Amino acid sequence: MPITSPLSVRRALPLLLLLSALPLPALAQAGKDTIRLKDGKDQTVKIDAEEYGGVTFTPARGAAATAPWKDVQSIQYGGAPEFAQASAAFAAGRLAEAQTQFEELAADAKLRPVLKQHALYHLALIHLRLGRLEEAIAAHENLLRAFPKGRYLLLAGGNLLACHLAKKDVEGAGRALERFTQDVRGAGLEGGFEAELGLLKARLLEAQKKFAEARAVYEVAEKTGASSPAVAQEARLGVGRCLLREGKGADAEPIFRGLKDLPDAGTRVSAGAWNGIGDIVAQEGREKRDPEKLLEALYAYLRGVVQYRPAPGEPTEEYERALAGAADCFKFISQLDRNPERKRQYADRSRERLEQLKKEFPSSPYLEGR
C-alpha cells in the first residue's frame, strides 16, 4: 500500500544528499595487467618490471618473459584507478591536479615499483613543463636514483640536460651529462645506449652553437645506432638540424625530406623533419617577401602541430617549435599583407597560436623574446 505524501508544495526533496567527493580508499595493489604486443593481441599478465631494455612480465600460464620496447604496443595496469586518473589529468593538461595525484602515489610505500617509476617520471616532467627547473632537476635525479636502469633512463637524461640548458647553465649541463654518462655506463645495461648517449652529447654541443662538432657526434651516433632505427633517425635529424644552423640549408633539405617520408619514423622525428623544412622555406619566404612561400612553410610547421603531435609524456620540443614556427609564419604573412582585414586576421591567428603555446607550455624556450 503506497504511503501518502505529506503536505508541501513542490517540496524540494532533500535529495541533494551530498554526493561527496571523498578521497578514494587505498588501492587494490595487485591487479591483472594487460599487455598488447605489436601482433595486436592482448595478454593478461603481471608486469614485473619496466627497464631500459624492455618490459618483463609473467603471463597467466608459463614463465616470465621480456619484450623489447619496440615490440610493445600498449600496457594497461590493473587495479590502479588513481594512477589512471593521474595519467588522465596529465594527458588533459591539468598539471596541478596531476601533480597532487602523482605526489600521493609516489608517497604511497605500498605502490608497485612499476607504477612508482611512472609517478616519479611524470612528477619530474610536470616541474619541467611548468618551468620549475630546480625542482625538475631534483625530481629527475630522484627518478634516476630510484630506477637506475628504468624505462625512462635516457629520456630522463635528456630532460635533465634540457633543464640545465633552460637555466642557461651550459657548464652545469656538461657536468650533469658527464655524471649521467658514468652512471649509465656503470649500470650494466645491455643494448645500444652508447648511441643514445651520443645524441645527448651532440645536443649539448648544439646548444653551445658548436654545430660542426655536434654534427660529427650525430654522424657517429647514426652509425653506431644503426641497429636501432629510432636512434639512427634521431641522429640523422640532428645532422640535418646542424647543417641548417651552419648555413647549409641545401644540404639539410634532402635529409629532412628523406626523414619525413619514412613510414616507421616516430612522431618526434617526423615533426622535426617537417620543422626543418619549415625553417628552410620560411627563411626563403622572408628573404623574398613571398607570402606563398610563407604559407608553404606554415603548412610544414602545422604537420608537427596536427599530424605528429607527441603523446603525453613524450618530449615536446618539436611540437613547441612547430607551434612557434606556425605563429611566426602567420605573423610574417600579416606583415606582408596590404589588405587591412587579412592583415588583422593573420595577426590574430599568430597571437592565438602563441597563446596556445603559452597555455600548454608556459616556460617554453620558444616563448623567449615574444
Next chain:
Amino acid sequence: MKPGLPALALLFTLEGLAQGPEERILGRGDAAFARELYRAGYVDLAKGVCAAIEKAGKASPAERIEVRALYLDLQLDAAKEEADPRKRKDLVAAVLRGKQEFIAANPGSREAQEAEDNLSDVYRLLGEVLTAVLQKEQDPAAAAKLRKEGEETFTRAADVLKQQVAKLKELRDDPAAELRYMNACYSLPRTYYYHSLIYAPGDIKKERLLEEAVASFREFGLDYGDRMLNFEGLVYQGLCHRELGKPEEALADFDDAIRLRQTYEQNEAGLFSLSSDAADVVSAAVLQKVLLLKDQGKFAEAIEAAKDYLGTTADPLAAGRGLAVLAAEADCELASGDLTGAGATADRLVAADPNGVWGRYGRELQGRMLGGGGSSSGADPAKLIRVAEAMVEGGDADRALEICGEALRLARGSPQEASLGSEAFLLIGALYARRGWLHEASVAFDAAAERYPTGEMAPEGLWKAVLCYLRLNGQEKRPFYKRRVEDRMARLARNYPNHPNAGYAQVVEAKQLEEDQEYLKAAALYEKVAPGSSSYEDALLGAGNCHFQHALQLLQEKKAGEAKPFFDQAEARLRKAAAEAEAAAEKTMDRDAQRRLGDVGYRALGTLSNLFLQDGSKREGEVLALLKGADERFADDPAKLASLWGLRIQALQAQGKFGEAIDLLESLLQKNPDPRQVAAASGVLARSLDQRGQDLREKDPKSSEADDLWRKAARYYEASVRAQLKGEEPSNASLLDGVGTRLFVFGLHFNGVPEDQEEFVGWESSVPRAPEFWEQAGKMYEAALTTSVSYKTMISLGRTHGYLGRWREAATVLARLFDQESLLNPDKTRIQNAALAAKPELLPAYLEWGVAEFQVAADEKDQERLARALHIFEVLASSTGGESRRWWHAKYYQIQCLLAQGEYKRADVAVRSVERTTEDFDQGKFGYKAKFLQLKSELAKKVLR
C-alpha cells in the same frame, strides 16, 4: 511524457499568440493555474502565465499575492541552478529575505502560511550551499566569517521551527495543522544535521547537533512511522550516523529507508513500481549506501547494492538519484579496477543522459579510463574515437584531440589502422574546423588521405580538405590554396572515382570562379551540369547564388534596371534547387546523400530569403510564406532552425513590423525550445534593438524609449548565447566577448556611470542599481575565457567584477591576468613602456587590480594583499604622469594602503609631499582635492609633530 503537456503547449503556439499572449492565456483562476503548472514541473510555462498576469494588470489583490509567492519559488529554483556556490549562496539568501518579507507583509494568507511551512527548506538550501562554500574556502578568516554566517542562519532556522512546533502542537486536532506540525517536527532535526556540517570533525558542537538530530529523527519515526517523511528521515539519520563515525548504524538506516519499496507492489517482471516520490527516497537511500560502502573500500558490496536497485526497480534511472546511483556504481567499478564494468556503466550513463550533467560525468569517466600509463588503458582505438566524439559533444575539444591522438597510436600496426586512422584524422579536422582554425583542419583532412589512403574515410578527408582550401581561398584569394584545391580534386577523381563527390570537378571549378567573384562565368559553368549528375542540385544552387551575387554587384553600381533580370534568374534557379533537392532526398535512403540534399535545400531557402530581403525589392512579406514548413524539414538541425528564425525576424523588421518580430521571438522563447534554436533569431533582434536604441540616444541622450529598447536588447542578447553559457553549444569566444561587452556597456548606462569613465576606480556607488547587466556580462566573459585566454576578455571580466563590488573575484581574475602578462621591468619597479605600447589596456587594468586587492585586504585585514596593493600603487605612481587622473588614483590609494598598514608617518609625509609638489592638489579636477584634505586632517589626529 509529462501529463497534459500537449494541451498546455498548445496555448503557446505561434498562431495562438496573434492576439497577444495575455488575452489568449488568461481566464479565471490564472494564478492557481500558474501554480499548478509549476507543481507539474512546467516551470517555464508557469513563468509565462505569471508574466501574462502581470502584463495584463487585471489581477485581484489575492491573485497578486499568489503570483508573488510563486515568483519567490521560481527564484529559488533559479538559485538552485546557479553553478557558482558563492553566487548560489547570495541568491538563496536573497530568496530567504524575500520570503520573510512576504510572510510579514501578508499575515494570515494561505500563501504566507505555505511559505512559512517551507521556510526550513530554504534554510536547508542555504545551509547546504554555505557548507559547500566553506569546504572550498582556503582563507581561514573568510572561513570563520562564513561559519559565523552559517551558525546564525541555522540557529535562526531552528528557533523558527521550534516556535512552529510549539504553536502547532496545540492545534493538532485540525488535520491541516497536524500535517504542518509533522513537517516542522521533521525539518527541525534535518536543520540540526545541516548545521553540524559547518563544524570540523571532532568538534563537540558537531557531535551534539548530530546526536540531537538522531534522537529527534527516532522520535519522529515513532510518531509517523508509516509516512514517507519518516523514510526520508531515515536517510538523514544514516547521514548523521555516518558523520558520527558509526557506519554500521548508518548502513542499517539506509537499508530501513530502502525497505520503503516493499510497501509497493511488484509488476509482472518482478520490478517494484514505485511512485515518483518513493522512487526519489529509495534512490537517495541507495546512493548513500553505495557511497558509504565505497568509502569503506567495500567495492563489491557497493556495486551489488547499486545493481540491486537498478535491477529491481521499474524505470530506476528516472528517480531523483537514479543516475547518481549509476554513476556511483561506475566509480566503484573503476576504483576496484573493473575497467570493463566501469566502461559499460559509463556508456549506460552517457546513453541515459546524453546532454545532461550525468552524461558529461559518464564521458569524464570514459576519459579517466584512458590514462593507463605508458599507453592507454582504453586499448580499443575504435572505442576511443567514439569517446572523443562524445567529448566533442560535451564541449571538451582539447581532450578529444588528445584521445584521437591516443587512438592513432593504438591503431598503429593493427589491421584496422587505415580505417581508424582516417576516421581519427577526420574527427581532428572537424575539431579544428569548429574552432575556426581552417589551416590546421586542412592539414588533418589531408593526413586522413595521405597517411591512410586505403582507409574508408580517406576520400572524405580529401573532399573535406578541398572544402577547407576553397573556404580559405574565398577569404584570401591566394594561388597556394587554388593549387591545393585542384590537386586534391584531381586525386579524388583519380583515386576514388566512386566517391559521391568525385564528379564534382566541374562544380569545384565553378566554385573557384565564384570565389574569384567571376559570377557570370561561374554560373555558366554550373549550368552545364546535367540533370541526373550527382552534383546537379549543388550546381543549380551555385548558379542561383552566382546570379544573385552578380545582381547585387550591379545594384552596388547603381544599375538597378540591369540587376532585375539577374534577380529573376537567381530566384528561378534557387526555387528549382530547393524543389529538386527535396524531391531527390525523398528518393534516396542514403543518409549522407539526404544530408547533402537537405543542405542544398536549406541554403537555397536562405539565399531566396535574402533575395526577398534586398532593399527595394518590397518582397519581404514573402519570406514567411517561403519558410513555411521549413521547421519540420530541418527539425533535427538546431543551427539551421536558428538561422531560419533569424530570417523570419529580419523579414518582419524590414516590413516595419517590429512588434510582430518581438512577438514572434517571444513565442519562440515561450515554447521553450532548445536554446540553440533561439540563438540566431535572438541575436538578430538584439542587435537591431541595440542599434535603434543607440540611434535614439544620439538624438536624445535621456530617451526613455532608448532605455526600453536596450533592456529588451539585453534580454535577447542573453538568449542569443544561452546555449553556449549552458554548455550545450561550443563556446564562441569572440561572440561571447562581444555580447558581454554590449551588456557591460548597458550596465554602465543603467547604473549611471559617467560617459568618460573607463575603469571602475573612481566610480563611487555603494550598490549598483542595475547589477543584472554586469552579472550577465560577467558570465559571458567567463564562458569566453574557457576557450580563449584573451587578455582583453580577462580585463573586461575583472572590471565587471569590480563594478559589481566583487573585489575578491576581481582581484583573482586580474592577478591571473598579470601572472601571464609581463607589464613590469625585470626588477618589478616600473612599467615597461614597450609592454604598455603593445597593450595599453593593461594600464587601467593594473590600477584596478591594485584597488581590488586593497578592498579585499581592507575587508579581511589581509596584510599580504595590502602589501601587494601598495606595491601596485607605488609602481603606478612612479610610472604615470604627475597630473593624470590615474596618477591621482594611484597616489590616493597608495596613501590609503599606508594608513591601513598603520604607517601613519609615511602616509603623512606622502600627503604633505603631494601638497608641496602640486598646486592646490588636483584643484578638484578629478575629485581628489577634498579627499586629500580629508586625509590630511585624519592624519593630523594620528601623527604628533
